[in-house]
Amino acid sequence: MSATFVGMPGFPEFPSFPEAAHEAVRDKTLRGNLRHATHTIRAKRAKAVAEVSDWAALREAGRQIKDHTLRHLDRYLVQVEEAVTAAGGTVHWAVDADEANRIVADLVKRTGEREVVKVKSMATQEIGLNEALEAEGIHAYETDLAELIVQLGKDRPSHILVPAIHRNRGEIRDIFRSEMSAWGRPAPEGLSDTPAELAEAARLHLREKFLRAKVGISGANFVVAETGTLVVVESEGNGRMCLTLPETLISVVGIEKIVPTWRDLEVFLQTLPRSSTAERMNPYTSMWTGTTGQDGPSTFHLVLLDNGRTDTLADQVGRQALRCIRCSACLNVCPVYERAGGHAYGSVYPGPIGAILSPQLRGTGSEIDASLPYASSLCGACYEVCPVAIDIPEVLVHLRERVAQGGQATRGGNKVVLKPAKGHAAERTAMRAARLALSHPGLLRGGQRLASRTRRFHPRSLPGPGKAWSGTRDLPALPAEPFRDWWQRTHAERGGQGGKDGAK
């Protein structure tokens, strides 16, 4: 396992995005599930956002708060450490996934416990914590409903907010019926596929685990530097269970989750729920600062995680990805995500944000990571809905440049010069040739004329690599003459700049 692992443990090799998508677009059930879910939430998000007249100002404030924090991240990290320690917590620092997993496993082992309950957390997914704990003989139980569906189904998450978005109610019922008994309380007899009954089955199944849990593991949506307060935003109450009932709480948090002041939460507690579940406010938000007497865990550990974040921070264009608050609005609105599904992105971070985050956290070395920057039509819908204004298309194009042309990057804290990725040589030559031709109108015109004269022989579809276009689309018919010839015939006598081919 590489030092920076943002993948699905147990699924180490991912095909490129186009290869994975090739299968996904043909899966009618998957397409139907994704279409239904994303279209439902799209309309609701738009309505929830339209309710607040100052959305643009909230978005801008959120962007500025995050940019400011990243700009002074060293200072705020130290402040978090001081505040959490003063409030009775213990702070740990993890450079990469391996170190974070080691820290957590050691902390759990010290309690003498063999099982932990988990609040849904992207950071612990990213580092493959469950698998690392399992290797140490510790069972980690996911308690978020969608995570439970994924865990029981031995599946991979496909969405940031709703990891089982690719499953419909019938599939979920089947998983519950066949798998719950192996993990604990079996599914109720005659379980139907109504969402209410499925939620009830999860409630019963997980309750015994919550009530006996001694160790809880979470991430956090925000960490407030000035107070040392952690914030977890959730819906089901599983978060509250994991954060308050166990004796020991371990929170694994990416270093970019910091906000400077308490007041900053007033921005994100307005923008996150509306962007995420399209609610005015999510059902439960928990905030805790260290430990509090008899209320909640008596031992609290905060693990601050780098795992590629500082490398991302070093990139002038790409660092804006660290503003992300994991709302998943960009996934829900993305036409590519809707059709390819989350698994095609080969990472716990799918969709547009995943396409710019994974290749930065992991580097562009693997086939999947080198293909992710191209997994977008650059339509810009993601940027439009992003509550912290991450210009995802801009970063995608920037990462395409890194893949196609190589250049300076930071890996593992060191500056490196990347070579262009394999498989782009022909494209590079073509781009250069095109640029040369387009730098000389005479050459462009020559090509146009040749094409027009031979147009009767041009087919509407192409063999070989050209099939990528004409497998599904006809080529346009070539005109009898390019525009510039018509213009010269009809307007050239007027002189002016237009008359000549241009000397350049």
Added chain:
Amino acid sequence: MSSRDRILGRVRRALADVPPDDTPYEQAVSRDYLRQHGDRGAEETVDLLAENLVDYRAVVHRSDTAGLPALIAHLLGERGSKTVLVPPGLDESWLADTEVTRVTDRPDSTPHELDRVDSVVTGCAVAIAETGTIVLDGSPDQGRRRITLIPDHHVCVIRIPDQVVSSVPQALDRLVPARPLTLISGPSATSDIELDRVEGVHGPRTLEVVLVSGE
């Protein structure tokens, strides 16, 4: 070198290109957003709170101080509750009219014990009208976080209008960050099945909010 030093060193090197910036934080962020949305009187704010609570499937009741004990007794009776959890600092008069067995939360009460209690009655720290949110801060009339989590039926009493604010920013102004805080907007819910909201998962599946006026 410790991991702490490595990470801090990497952060500093990563930011080497950024020009120095000593703007005080208060001036670094333009907060052009609103302190509250819309202009409402106290009564309208309470009405909005009630409307938004109902929208997220909380059950809302209104009462004056004198009628509160009878209302709470009615709610517990209607529910068929045999036991009710009582935070240490709850106004005793609130439960004056009910015969339901009171269970006091002790520091060593186990989650399993709390799981056998039918209902819980608490006050609150503040309520947010725009979002239909009640906030608990662990004060004596609200108790430890677990007592409003494990029982399936939560009755929360809000004093109107003084405990009600319009907006999230106004609510955060009133709260003390160091306290353990829980923001609650309706009963527990999930959007995990086909991204459609369903009420009733791990937290209390029934949330009843009593808006109490007068002293």
Added chain:
Amino acid sequence: MRVALFLTCVNDTLYPDTGRAVVKLLTRLGVDVDFPMAQTCCGQAHYNTGYRHEAEPLARRFAEVFRGYEAIVTPSGSCGAMVRDLYPRMGERAHAEGRGDTLARTLAPVVPKTYELTEFLVDVLGVTDVGAYYPHTVTYHPTCHGLRVLGLGDRPRRLLQAVKGLELVELPGAEECCGFGGTFAVKNPDVSAAMGTDKVRNAESTGAEVLCAADNSCLMHIGGTMTRLRTGMRPVHLAEILASTEEEPAA
């Protein structure tokens, strides 16, 4: 006013009818329009595929060819967005790479003078009724860069609504990308085709004869999908509809 037509390399080569339509339309509206023959390509395909450095000479060339005009009009939302949104960023990046501000200064003059056709008509000329006649049922697809980068808003719709004889019908899912995306169409052909098919099915469901957009690149993808799926619909560039009159109807 010295107005230059920046037709774009795709239109010049493949869609000369669109170019002739723009000339006809602007001339009818009293604009003296020129087509600088030295123009080639704005560099968008290079830039968006990750070849920014190859795009730079093309951008410099664009700036030199067009700098003498008071307005530069283009019938392409994405090429307009390239100049207006991405040229300034190219300048900034060059500066950040320690190459000074030469590129930024070279490109700056053409940026604010570049207009997408509907912007030029509505904002500069101040017209929405261009005196067109087009007796067909039309549905309008707002292309992504025009919609989200340039913020064309309701300009195209207002222009279409003023066309005599034209019945405008709403396209379901109008603001969703058609799946072209330049090299995306060939690098991710399956997803691109799936998006294109959905767009065409939505267009078909309106019962319109014509799907209109203000960008021929997207129309090439949508039109190619239409003929492959054997729908009876036609893709037509907005300029060709606006150029059409009772005396000289569009073909």
